[in-house]
Amino acid sequence: MSAPHYDAVIVGGGVAGALVARELSKAGRSVLILEAGIEGAMNPDTYRQYLQTLYTEGGVRGMPNGPYPWNAAAPSPGIPNAPHPYYTYDTTMQFMSDYLRMLGGTTLHWQGTSLRLVPNDFRMQSTYGQALDWPITYDDLEPAYRRAEAELGVAADVEDQRFFGVWFPEGYVYPMHRMPQSRVDQFFDAALTGKSVKLFGGNYPLKVISIPVARNSTPNPKYALGEGYEAVPAVGDRDQGQRCQGNSVCMPLCPVQAKYSALKTIAVLARKPTVEIRTQCVASKLIIDSESGRITGVEYKHYEKPGGGKFRVETAHGTLVVLAANAIENATLLLASNAANSSGQVGRNLMDHPYLYVWGYSPTPVYPFRGPDTTSGVESLRDGRFRQVHASFRASLANWGWSSEPGNQISLLLGQQTYGAALRRELAHRMSRMVKIGFMFEQLPSPTNRVTIDPRQRDELGNYRPVLSYGYADYSLKGVETAVKTVWPTITKFANVQDETVYVDPAPGGYQRVTYNGTGYNLMGSGHIVGTHRMGSSRKDSVTDRNMKAWDHPNLYVVGAGNQVTIGTANPTLTAAALSIRAADAMLKDLR
């Protein structure tokens, strides 16, 4: 008996792969999803075990991959108590962001922020003389953004989101109303309305805007021309997750699954006869016909037990092959297969949003540590003439005080032998006024920020581990400087916030120290892994065409945030989802 042949073999069961599978299967096409990780969170009992781990293992709190298990057969970066790190490095600067290799992928621990890119993000070269233009524009991607917002279930009000040329068709509303704004948001909104900051000769309003999130809020009855929208509840439990109930722990997991994860899409796919999902199958090599360049098969290692051990090498066959395994894993697999790399761009242009916190005390209580981690931001610095010289950035208002744990304050107070009613009173006084803003900076594509492979660096199954080279260019760091030395002082002045920001040296765990113009900053990653297989107008400087088909292979698509030419200042999942949907449209044309 010959192995089954699928219309498409999709590598990766995260949001990009799930959305491609959804579009193809809707059109009646047969699909195989190969997921490297375990089924894991798909099982409601296992999901609850992860929540239990969050409760009972003190060391995992606050880590994006905190409760998820190490899997030697398909390792992920950032797993606590891992026997060794997953990434290896070519440079001293570390890449601070991680992802999760498990069915559902990194959407299990994402924040849910679903901002669109702004039009100038697609044309950085022609507008600001930086980086290069995308082969598509905002207008090209707009319809796919709407489709992604439908599947992810995005909550936002269109009126808030029209800025920097972001447009919506007449009559469009998001599936759900915007999330209720926190007391923190209300405080900054009241303090900053009508205020602005001067940058590069321009005045930029410090307007507080509700953030679109893929998190269940109140469905908008006007959605889809009055059809309305039904919030998607938890996988395996329809009785919970229909609304965000304010568990205040979006990362590393939403206890009730009010936040979208790819599991919600996969749960529907799993019931379709034309979709097959195989977990514990790690794609290790693309088999290429040397004459036609076609991918004739995907070789993968199917391991028996979660965590590794014995495995069989098998091959999957599809008319189309779709890599949707995350920007770093896509690049690693392409490099391992010596595929799609005639441009030499595979693995290059690795980008993330360098992330920086500032914090202080508000003059009156704002009652943080409640609600989703962020419900509003200042979006007015995401575009402007200053991008000729430094990074754009956005400011996310944090709803959880200075951190997810007030333990540091308790330690300080206990160090002063404060106890009893005085401790309780002082802690309440401090915690109720803690404000924090996270600044997220644009990073330009650089050929030296990259993923490579090294035959000496392999995992337990013999697959390549990613070798990373990474650093921050002055363009980003000048943005950091502007945020800390110009924007933050302006905000503290108008909001009468007592600045408590200190960047201790050496940087604490999870941060890395960067010095710019004599000032030290502690930066972290955003988990926004972008750019390793960018799309382009020319096969000379890009890995895929504008439809995310590899230039070098007539039946290979590479999808996900790795397609982004620039990172802009939108958290990339929504854009990755929209790009995947756009790619699926092209695939359906190929399959005709």
Added chain:
Amino acid sequence: MKAIAKRTLFLAFSAELTGYTETDLEGTGNVDSFLGVLEQQTGAKAMTLFYAAAAAVLQHGSAAARAAAIRIDVLPSPTVWPMCASLIMLWYQGFWPALAASWYSGVGSPKPKGWSATQKIVPSAQAYTAQLAYRAAGAHPPGANPTGHGSWSIDPVFGDYVDGSTS
């Protein structure tokens, strides 16, 4: 000392150390579990000193007199105060931060099994979900006891926060 007397003393002294009432603490369901952690992490010798200090404090009827007793019998003690500090953290954050190696050598007790300097012992999920720190601020532990859709857009409503009077 009888077990029941020990528990009573532990609970009353915990109330003194945390600023929450015995009823509040009993309501967490963690009294016996936390007493077990304290005993297991410190040993019989230190527990004798702990109970003696607790009794010395709790014999006084007025809050001012108890506070004075704590200043004399608890805060200066290199044995009892570190125990109290870890115990307060256990009530407030749901984990027991390991006592220092020097504490064990000072008391002359062996370190408990599995001890490490940076250890945070979480006795149960309930220790996490009932932690008092967030309650002090009118909030709730991340991932537990959520307050309902949109509750974050108004001031906290439960009474504990009002007692904390932060304004």
